[in-house]
Amino acid sequence: MSDTPQPITTADTTMEAAGTSFDGVLFDCDGVLVDSELITNGVLREMLHELGWAISAEDCIRLFIGRALKDEWEPILERTGFRITDDWIARFRERRDERLRAELTPIPGAREAVAAANARFGGRIAVATGADLAKARMQLELTGLAPLFGDRVLSGMDQPRSKPAPDVYLAAAATIGIDPARAIVVEDTVSGTTAGVAAGATVLGFSPDGPTRTAPEALRAAGAAAVFSRMDELPALFETIAIARG
Template structure:
């Protein structure tokens, strides 16, 4: 088997680990405590796939509170406690990454819009750290996070590849836009879970194809 691309760049939340519903539940509870009676569906629609610090305006509008670094730190502490208790890998993700790692070696990376500490914790909990090593890239360490392409460009540069020859795996339109903006080929993962992006929305964002099970991915990434 040979690689089809120069590298495979994986988003983390919703692609490798089933974290979105856990994180969103913690956020929703904190917003309710602040007086915003937000539904599960609305919380998913507004916040999933986006950096929380960039979504301060709807929070201010509904609660009168301008979230700051201290508030975000409090959220992260509650979020991380919940993740340590409940996090699981996406079904088939460990096996898919292992198979791709066998072909691509160190030309794989985890490229996320989330904070590094969270992602590294999640990879460890899911048993994925051994495949990615230090090849973890956080959009929060770039000038702009997703949907800007900065973090994917940074990952490609670090791996020594042309981003237009990379395969990006994303589960949100925001993330897909970042990969496409970097010039990469983007495949959209949509497993029809409660926090999963509708396949058509991924297609509308410009992904090359949509797949619904991580077990499908190795065959799509090798030749």
């Protein structure tokens, strides 16, 4: 491509104005970039069964997806009489990671959507997950997404507060050098959407078909500016939301 400045047409002006509305994109990981939720939740359900809680798949999804396990000890204690420990969580992570290595796949279209965001925002993209950092990095490696993010991967577990608090999104925006008010957040859960909104970002809610899906109306009620159901819709949505913002 030539470095010679080109005349600005009406369409170019629209694109230029839209491009200045946002400065970067912060992606959640589980359920947004990688199809991990059923795998992880299935391992958790097995271990809760071993503790004596015959929790259904539906209830396990409802109660635990989108939340840090270490923060959810109270319902486990109430139903099993067992206060989960660091050792128990470590065993869960070992079993979870073994299953993820065998079964994990990327969300369809995630690679292309991340590549489009990377190109549009000049590399100002990051992952802001509620999961532990080792898991997030492993999953990005397994699915071939790691090179697009480099070291711009942050965990809410390393912040003072996890989602739905905004801490990890504030930290991620700082990492890529942007004002969180000029960030787009891509989230698939109510707690994550709440975190993004609390950070001052504009949240795009991802609600694909499937058993772990958060209903579009729940994401909107939590503050999502728009909701989409397929990753191949995301690049065009960057444009749409930027124009709507003005």
